[in-house]
Amino acid sequence: MAIGLYIHVPFCLKKCRYCDFISYPYSRTAAKDYLAALIREIQLYGSFLDEVEKETASLFIGGGTPTCLPMGDLREILGCIRSIFRLTPDCEITVEANPGTIDAGGLYELRRTGVNRLSIGVQSLADGLLKTLGRVHNAAQAGAAVRLARQAGFDNINIDLIYGIPGQTLAVWQETLDRTVAFEPEHVAAYGLQLEEGTPLERSVAIGDMRACPEELELSMYHTAIISLKKSGYHHYEISNFARPGRECVHNLVYWLNLPFLGLGPAAHSCFRGERFANEREPEKYRSRLRRGELRVADRETLTVETEMSETMFLGLRLLQGVSLAAFRQRFGRRLEDVYRSEIKRLTKDGLTEIDGDYLRLTERGLPLANRVFLEFV
Template identity: 65%
Template sequence: MAIGLYVHVPFCVKKCLYCGFVSFRLDREAAGLYLNALLREIELYGAALCGSEKEVSSLFIGGGTPTCLPGDGLIKILQALKVHFRLLPECEVTVEANPGTVTLGGLSVLREAGVNRLSLGVQSFQDRLLKVLGRAHGSGEAEKAVRLARQAGFANLNLDFIFGIPGQTAAEWLETLEKAVELAPEHIAVYGLQLEEGTPLERAVAGGGLEPCPEELELFMYRTAVEYLKKHGYIHYEISNFARPGRECLHNLGYWLNRPYLGLGPAAHSCFRGERFANEPSLERYCRLLSQGVFPVQERHALSLAEEMAETMFLGLRLIRGVDLEGFRSRFGRRAEEVYRNEIARLTGAGLVKLDGRFLALTGKGLPVANIVFSEFV
């Protein structure tokens, strides 16, 4: 089976106030060390893997802000991946970008190098809310980035947005959705703000400097997004994701279908050969291990059959269509309705999930409390 491949670029021009990911302010010397180490990691996996393990159905370069890498760093990464892996002809190749870090020339080079999907972290079209989040761009730059992407030849574009920002109103959220639809991307992702412990934004809220968004308002914003985007031709195919027909994100579908993927770069996670493992989050240790020709894995966990089945259930429930029960039986030789008889009975009784033909799916009541549903399978 072909794999999904994720590459983590841990640099940003400026770290956002809400960000809990492993990322660092861009430093050219550190970026050079990282690039050398990443190219070595790609080479090591190219030598260690065989056959279909090196066939890639989707590639996602995320971060961080990949497009802030100096010079031709991204092109070197793409070239190395093409040498040591086999990107299938239909491979979806996504690069994440901050709207303030793209140029027509840079985007054109990426498109010519085989990148066929661009994901822009817009987050909001209100400048005051972008300041609350600590974003390094303004709303005008976001609109310009979309125009540049189209000029560079990108026909598959995703825009990310955040709701539940402190001080955000329902009217502002609707205005953002209206502008998003006006720009006509093929894919839109909407996420409720997560106040990650230890981030500047979380400390500001905890210290009383900012009022958190009320839960009722956040739920209203989510339902507004679902209703508005569906009304304008977007298919709601995953809890937070909406797409034009045929433009679902293939890479993320691989995660939700619990298919194998390999993560490269500091702090990147993998699910491969029956194991979950994670790379060193320390940039210094990551680079040092690779300079010694050692895989930079920090921790490994061999998955039991029970764990693999449980993950297939709660990841699959993120999809609006739900878990494919026939696919579950084919994969594990057991019926999910029997393995999770009690859990399914409790959840259907509470009106949180429904059996719909060959699928077990969240109901409208279950969508906003999906994490409660997922916990039944952990």
């Protein structure tokens, strides 16, 4: 079975006010050290994996901001990956890009190196809200980034959006959706803002400098996104993700279908050979282990069958098609309806899930209450 491969680039020009991901200010010295360690990690996996395990159906370079690296660095990363892993002929190769860190030359270079999908972190098309989020770009730069990507030859573009931002109105959100659809991206991801503890934005809300988006308004924004994007021809295939038919994100489907993947780079997570594990978070610890030729990781968990079944449920229910009863039985040798009989009975009685043919899935009522459903399977 072909794996998914994730590469974490831990640098940003500036950390956004809502972000609690592992990222560090970009410097050329730090980037050179990171690149040397990452290349070493890729090479070590070359001697660790057998040939079947090297087959790769999706490659996702995320962060951080991968496009704050020089194009030469990204080209070197892609070249090293190709020398070790066997990318399938139709392998989806995605790079995350932020407006303000990409130009026409860089985009042409990415496309020439074989990157066939670009994920652009637009987040909003309202300048005031971009400032609230602490983004380094404005709305005009976001639009320019999409147009330049098209001119560079990208025919598979994702646009990331955020709703539920303090100060955001339903009308402003609708305008962002309308302008996004006008760009004609193949994929749109719309996420509700999470006020993560300790972030500058969360602290601003906590001390009363700004008000959090009311829960009812955020729910209205979610429903507005569903209506607008479906009306514009997008398939709502995952709680927060919408795609033109056949343009669903292959890499994210690896996660939602609970399939094996490897994560390389500091703080990257993997699920492979029946284990879930993570790399060192601190760059220096990550680099020092690799200098010693070690692939040992910071955290490791051996997955029991019960854990794998649980994860298959709460990840798979993120997909609107739901969890396949037949696939569950084939994978685990047990009927989903028997393993989770009481949970399904309770959720169905509450109108949150239903069995439709071969799939257990969320109902329309269950969609905005998905986290409540997932807790039943944790």
